[in-house]
Amino acid sequence: MARSATASIDLTALRHNLQRVREFAPGRKIIAVVKADGYGHGIIEVARSLNTADLLGVACIEEAIQLRKAGIEIGILLLEGFFDSSELAQIERYDLETVIHHPLQLDQICEHSFKQPPSIWIKLDTGMHRLGFEPTQFKAVYQQLQQSGNTRAIRAMTHLACSDETDNPLTPKQHAAFQAATKAFDIDLSIAASAAIIAWPQTHENWVRPGLMLYGVSPFADQIGANHQLQAAMLFQSKIISIKTIQCGESVGYGASWVAQRESKIGVIAVGYGDGYPRHAPSGTPVLIKGNRVKLAGRVSMDMICVDLTDHPEIQFGDTATLWGAELPVEEIARRCNAIPYQLLCGLTQRVAISYKN
Numbered sequence: 001m002a003r004s005a006t007a008s009i010d011l012t013a014l015r016h017n018l019q020r021v022r023e024f025a026p027g028r029k030i031i032a033v034v035k036a037d038g039y040g041h042g043i044i045e046v047a048r049s050l051n052t053a054d055l056l057g058v059a060c061i062e063e064a065i066q067l068r069k070a071g072i073e074i075g076i077l078l079l080e081g082f083f084d085s086s087e088l089a090q091i092e093r094y095d096l097e098t099v100i101h102h103p104l105q106l107d108q109i110c111e112h113s114f115k116q117p118p119s120i121w122i123k124l125d126t127g128m129h130r131l132g133f134e135p136t137q138f139k140a141v142y143q144q145l146q147q148s149g150n151t152r153a154i155r156a157m158t159h160l161a162c163s164d165e166t167d168n169p170l171t172p173k174q175h176a177a178f179q180a181a182t183k184a185f186d187i188d189l190s191i192a193a194s195a196a197i198i199a200w201p202q203t204h205e206n207w208v209r210p211g212l213m214l215y216g217v218s219p220f221a222d223q224i225g226a227n228h229q230l231q232a233a234m235l236f237q238s239k240i241i242s243i244k245t246i247q248c249g250e251s252v253g254y255g256a257s258w259v260a261q262r263e264s265k266i267g268v269i270a271v272g273y274g275d276g277y278p279r280h281a282p283s284g285t286p287v288l289i290k291g292n293r294v295k296l297a298g299r300v301s302m303d304m305i306c307v308d309l310t311d312h313p314e315i316q317f318g319d320t321a322t323l324w325g326a327e328l329p330v331e332e333i334a335r336r337c338n339a340i341p342y343q344l345l346c347g348l349t350q351r352v353a354i355s356y357k358n
């Protein structure tokens with residue numbers, strides 16, 4: 001029998017979630033963010049399913065080239081720009097768009113000799129203080145780009161630091177700074193990722209940039225995708241490979257951290273942190289088996305977890321266990337582990353076999 005940790009990706013759910021983005025942000029263009037292997041769902045299949053978006057957003061040129069080599073033809077945007085001027089020839093060859101956030105990138109774009117220059121997105125730092133030009137630099141950056149003649153279109157974007165907190169004053173502050181910097185220019189603008197698409201409609205501008213919500217997951221700490229009529233795209237499962245009975249006072253797993261308070265039936269599931277199941281999931285984290293939420297017992301190992309099946313005589317060797325999916329939200333598992341759903345989705349490892357259903 002092959003190793004049984006699998007992820008099944010529901011492509012219909014992905015398309016449904018893209019439609020939800022259109023409902024949240026009517027008339028806006030959409031950059032579907034598929035970086036980090038499509039948030040762990042498989043970048044190529046995800047990109048194929050979301051090919052009615054206006055652009056795909058990736059983190060680096062390697063991801064973009066992977067998509068082009070798989071025959072993906074729609075526009076692709078390098079969200080972090082290029083890391084080295086040697087990438088400019090590839091940006092042209094693979095017909096990519098790029099962000100610039102740094103004076104060095106600006107100079108390299110202006111000095112390069114293009115036959116077909118790319119569209120350039122100027123990234124502004126309006127308060128996150130990660131990547132971006134200062135808003136006061138916008139005019140000069142725009143003018144330098146325009147004078148170089150090395151752009152197909154010039155657009156502007158910024159990224160919000162706290163849009164998942166629906167009353168955080170930093171969001172209107174960032175929004176106002178972005179608008180003030182760009183208002184004299186007749187160009188396309190983009191601010192909103194998933195949280196702002198849902199909670200801050202005033203930031204939708206011309207282009208929205210959904211990532212997490214496309215995969216059916218809520219960007220808000222206290223909600224799940226279903227609260228926004230999103231459908232979870234990933235079903236992460238494995239199987240029970242052993243069941244045994246232990247006596248009251250005996251322990252389970254490394255560190256002997258879980259101790260039976262009564263005679264207990266312990267199931268072993270073939271999944272662990274070597275597959276991307278979070279190492280820090282505490283005892284009590286739910287696992288769904290035959291419609292029952294059973295509880296993790298003891299530490300997560302590399303290849304296995306144990307669950308307490310004492311009250312579930314109907315659960316047997318070989319039964320399927322859902323680690324997360326539509327019926328057991330990844331948001332809930334992430335909260336249990338003091339993690340975020342992004343981290344869990346991106347964390348699946350290569351030995352988890354991914355399959356796709358339409």
Ligand SMILES: Cc1ncc(COP(=O)(O)O)c(C=O)c1O
Nearest residue numbers: 033079159193194209210211212
């Ligand atoms: C620049 C940028 N835009 C959009 C996104 C998508 O964000 P989310 O997954 O929260 O929708 C990301 C993700 O990190 C990003 O870095």
